[in-house]
Amino acid sequence: MAASDIDAAAKAADVEYDEYRQQPAAVAALGDIDEVPKNYYYSPRFIGTGFAIGINLLASTGGFAMIAPILGEIDASIGPGSIIWLSLVYTMMLAVGLTLVGQMSDVFGRRYFFIGGTLLGAVGATIASRAQTIPVAIGGEVLVGLSAATGYSYAFVIGELVPMKWRFLANAIIFWGSMPTAGFGSAISTAFVLYTEQGWRWAYYLLIIANVTAAALYSLFYFPPSFHQKHGADTIMRWVKNYDYIGMFLYVAGLLLFILGLSWGGSIYPWKSAGVIAPVIIGFFCLVGLMVYEAKAKIAEPLVPIHLFKNRGFLASAIVLSLGASVYYSQAIVWPSMAANVYSNGRAMWAGWAGTLVGIGITAGEIIGGTLAKHIGFFKYQLLVLITISTISLGAMTTCTPDTPKTAMGLVFLATTAVGWAEAIVLPACNICIEDQNEIGTATGIAGSMRSAISTVASTIYSVVLASRETTTLSTVVPKALTKAGLSAPSIEAYMAAVAAGETATDLGKISGVTADIIAIGSRAYQVAYADAYRTIFFTSIAFGVLALICATFVPNFDALLTDKVATQLNLSGKEVTTPANDEKV
Structure with missing residues (x-):
C-alpha cells in the first residue's frame, strides 16, 4: 500500500473517531436538586430501587462472607477437591466484573445489566446448591462472583441518583441492607451447617432468594437513563462496533x-x-x-480512561480504598480461624459468632462513616485518624494470648470499624472527585477492581506468612509441650496426625500414653502455637497500615464538591419519551 493510501485511511479513521465522540448525549450535565420532581425521593420507583440495591448488595456480600467460613464442610460433603477455588474464583470474577459493569453500563445504560446480573447470580447459586462435586460448585461460584459485580456497584448506582452532598448518607443506608450477610454471614452459614438437614446448601438457597428478589425489584422500579436517553438518536450497533x-x-x-x-x-x-x-x-x-x-x-470510549489516573483525588482515594480492603479480606480469613483455633475450645457455634466481628465491624464502620463523615468534614484528617486507630489496634493484637479472648475481640472490632469508616469516605470520593459525572460507573468500577486486585495481593502475602509461621510454631511448640508431659516420640507423631485429621478426644485417648491430662496439655500447646503464628500476621499488618497512612496524605479535602448537584434521575414513568424539538429520545 502506498504512503498516500495509508495517510488517507488514517485521516478517514480520525474523522470517524471525531464524529463518533461528538454524538449528542441527552444526559450530559449535572442537574440541581431543585430540578428534581416533587416527592421524587419518596416515590415508589426511588424507594423500590433503593431496596433493590440493598438486597443486591446483601446477595453479593453473601457470595463470599457465607461461603468462605464453611469451605471445610463443603469439601467434606462433596469433596475431596480443590476447595480453595470456591473462594478464589469469587474474588477473581468480582475484580474483573466491576470495571466491565461500571464502564459498559455508563455506555449502554444500567437497567438490563443489573437485572441480568442478579439473575446470573441466582443461576450460579442454583448450580452450586445442587452440586455433587467440587468442580460443579466452583462453576456455580464463578457466576456468583460475576453477579457480585452488580451488588458491589452500589456506590455509583445510588450515588448518581442523589445530590453529591447526600452520597455518603445514601451509601450508609444501603449498607444496612448488607448487614445480614456482610456482618453475620459466618454465624448464619455455620448455623445452616449445624442445624439444618441441607447444611451448607442453605447458604446458596439464601443467595437464590436474595438474587431473585433483587432482580424482581430492579425490573419493577429501576428505570435509569437508557441508551437512547444517553446518546440521543445514535444507534447501539454503532457503539458496539466501536467498543x-x-x-x-x-x-x-x-x-x-x-x-x-x-x-x-x-x-x-x-x-x-x-x-x-x-x-x-x-x-x-x-x-x-x-x-x-x-x-x-x-x-471512542476507552475501557480504562487514563485521565482518571492523573486525577489525584481519584487515584489517592482508590489506593486507600484498596489498602483498607486488604485489611478486611485478610482479617476475614485470619480472624475466624484464629477465633476457632485459639479461643473456641471446640465450641463451633461460638467460633461462628466470633468470626462475624470482622464483617460487623466493617459494615458498622461504613454505616457510621456514611452518616457522620460529611458533618465532620476535613476528610483527609478523618482518614489519618481512622487509619492510625486501625493500625495501632491490629498492631496491639500482637500482645494477645490464648487467655485474652475479650481483648482480641475488642481490638479486631475496633480496627475493622475504623477501616469501614475510612472506606465510607474514600469510596464515594472516587466518584465525587472525578471531572465528568458521566464516567461515574467507569471510575467507581476501576476503583473497585483495584480494590479487589490489591487486596488479593495483600491476602496472598498474609497467607504465605501465616502458612510459613504455622509450620514452624506447630512443629516446635506442640512436640516440646508433649515431650515435657512425658509422651513418647511415636505417640507425639500419632497425636499430631490425629489432631490434623480432626479426630475427637475419644479417638486421641486411644493413642498409647495419651490421657485426659495429656489431651489438655496438647490442646493448650496448640492454642499457644497458633497464637504465636497469628502474632506474625499482625506485625505484617502494620506495614500495610503505614502505607495506607502515607497514601491518605494525598487525598484532598473535597468538601467544596459536596453540592446540591444530581448526576441523573430515574424515569418515573418507566417509558422513554421524545423531545419534539429534535425528535431524539431523552
Whole structure:
C-alpha cells in the first residue's frame, strides 16, 4: 500500500473517531436538586430501587462472607477437591466484573445489566446448591462472583441518583441492607451447617432468594437513563462496533492471569514453579500493555480512561480504598480461624459468632462513616485518624494470648470499624472527585477492581506468612509441650496426625500414653502455637497500615464538591419519551 493510501485511511479513521465522540448525549450535565420532581425521593420507583440495591448488595456480600467460613464442610460433603477455588474464583470474577459493569453500563445504560446480573447470580447459586462435586460448585461460584459485580456497584448506582452532598448518607443506608450477610454471614452459614438437614446448601438457597428478589425489584422500579436517553438518536450497533475490545481483552486476560498466579502460589504450585511465575508475569505485562494502549490509541470510549489516573483525588482515594480492603479480606480469613483455633475450645457455634466481628465491624464502620463523615468534614484528617486507630489496634493484637479472648475481640472490632469508616469516605470520593459525572460507573468500577486486585495481593502475602509461621510454631511448640508431659516420640507423631485429621478426644485417648491430662496439655500447646503464628500476621499488618497512612496524605479535602448537584434521575414513568424539538429520545 502506498504512503498516500495509508495517510488517507488514517485521516478517514480520525474523522470517524471525531464524529463518533461528538454524538449528542441527552444526559450530559449535572442537574440541581431543585430540578428534581416533587416527592421524587419518596416515590415508589426511588424507594423500590433503593431496596433493590440493598438486597443486591446483601446477595453479593453473601457470595463470599457465607461461603468462605464453611469451605471445610463443603469439601467434606462433596469433596475431596480443590476447595480453595470456591473462594478464589469469587474474588477473581468480582475484580474483573466491576470495571466491565461500571464502564459498559455508563455506555449502554444500567437497567438490563443489573437485572441480568442478579439473575446470573441466582443461576450460579442454583448450580452450586445442587452440586455433587467440587468442580460443579466452583462453576456455580464463578457466576456468583460475576453477579457480585452488580451488588458491589452500589456506590455509583445510588450515588448518581442523589445530590453529591447526600452520597455518603445514601451509601450508609444501603449498607444496612448488607448487614445480614456482610456482618453475620459466618454465624448464619455455620448455623445452616449445624442445624439444618441441607447444611451448607442453605447458604446458596439464601443467595437464590436474595438474587431473585433483587432482580424482581430492579425490573419493577429501576428505570435509569437508557441508551437512547444517553446518546440521543445514535444507534447501539454503532457503539458496539466501536467498543474497546482490545482493551477489554488485555484487561480481562491481564487481571485474571495476575490474580490466578498469585492465588496458585504456595497452595497449588510452589512459588518458584512456572505455574506461578508465568501467569503472574504474563498478566503483569498484559496490564502494562493495557495502560499503554489506552493512553496511545484513539478509542471512542476507552475501557480504562487514563485521565482518571492523573486525577489525584481519584487515584489517592482508590489506593486507600484498596489498602483498607486488604485489611478486611485478610482479617476475614485470619480472624475466624484464629477465633476457632485459639479461643473456641471446640465450641463451633461460638467460633461462628466470633468470626462475624470482622464483617460487623466493617459494615458498622461504613454505616457510621456514611452518616457522620460529611458533618465532620476535613476528610483527609478523618482518614489519618481512622487509619492510625486501625493500625495501632491490629498492631496491639500482637500482645494477645490464648487467655485474652475479650481483648482480641475488642481490638479486631475496633480496627475493622475504623477501616469501614475510612472506606465510607474514600469510596464515594472516587466518584465525587472525578471531572465528568458521566464516567461515574467507569471510575467507581476501576476503583473497585483495584480494590479487589490489591487486596488479593495483600491476602496472598498474609497467607504465605501465616502458612510459613504455622509450620514452624506447630512443629516446635506442640512436640516440646508433649515431650515435657512425658509422651513418647511415636505417640507425639500419632497425636499430631490425629489432631490434623480432626479426630475427637475419644479417638486421641486411644493413642498409647495419651490421657485426659495429656489431651489438655496438647490442646493448650496448640492454642499457644497458633497464637504465636497469628502474632506474625499482625506485625505484617502494620506495614500495610503505614502505607495506607502515607497514601491518605494525598487525598484532598473535597468538601467544596459536596453540592446540591444530581448526576441523573430515574424515569418515573418507566417509558422513554421524545423531545419534539429534535425528535431524539431523552
